[in-house]
Amino acid sequence: MEQKHEYYSLKELKNNAPKLFGVKTNTKLDDMFYTIVEENNSFVKKPLNGLPYLSVINITGIPDTGKSLFGEQFALIQASLGYKVLFVTVESPAEFLYTSFKMKSKFLNLDFDKIEENIFVIDVSKNDLFRENHKYLLETMEFVIKEKKTTITVIDSITGLYEHKEVMARQIVRLFYNFLKKYKQTAILISQKRSSQSSDSAEAAGGLAVAHIVDGTIVFDKKVIENKWDSNLYNLPLGSVLRTLRIDGCRLTGHDTKTYVFEITEAGTINILMPLEDFVKKNKE
């Protein structure tokens, strides 16, 4: 029998190479991924204007750092732009999503009628079958992606799919990653950290499985101002919370490596303010 050799010449890969452009989050993150273009015989950084198209990005952080809020906001923005979004909710029951989506879209001045039509939800939180049988969950996701032609997927959270079986983390994350690639989704996987894990690292429950497999990681963090030194440094009252995020790596494009300060607005939306270094400098002046 003739052996089939599976390899490509670089040239053959040309036709399948994805275009590099941004998928909007409408936050400052859109300017934090960039590409290099040639202009007047020199190379300049050009913001991608979003998350890299077709990337699978891991959003990680300890509890209460704004990961879910960010995932929801991304879904809302994309749906309001007319793109179809698959939202897989593993933690929060689907009916809670409705109220929070509605309030946020009002606050962000987005067209909720459009959003209602463009977001499709799979509720894993109340269905143990989905949680235990990933093949069944993937079949349902495949159905929605094909039937509704979604191009964006948010899974909140991927770590919730391997509770009690963390030795399987790598295999499970790989399964979902390959699936999202196959169906050409630009995706966000939210992953939870334990408080015992260093809060500013990319490690999630189950080890580093998620960070090693996905295309990029964004770490969400928070710091409670507990002493006078920090209170002076950040010009924040004792007991208040400083929220930060940082792109911890991306294989597909260049990116800003600075830590940014952000706030959670009263409507539960993410507003990225400025690099931490500028935030500290501003307070010194």
Ligand SMILES: Nc1ncnc2c1ncn2[C@@H]1O[C@H](COP(=O)(O)OP(=O)(O)OP(=O)(O)O)[C@@H](O)[C@H]1O
């Ligand atoms: N509507 C809102 N108004 C004001 N603050 C809010 C609102 N919704 C959420 N928050 C605040 O934002 C915090 C972060 O919420 P979020 O649910 O995104 O955390 P998370 O990182 O997903 O946490 P977990 O890992 O536990 O899922 C909440 O703990 C809450 O303090």
Ligand SMILES: [Mg+2]
């Ligand atoms: Mg959450």
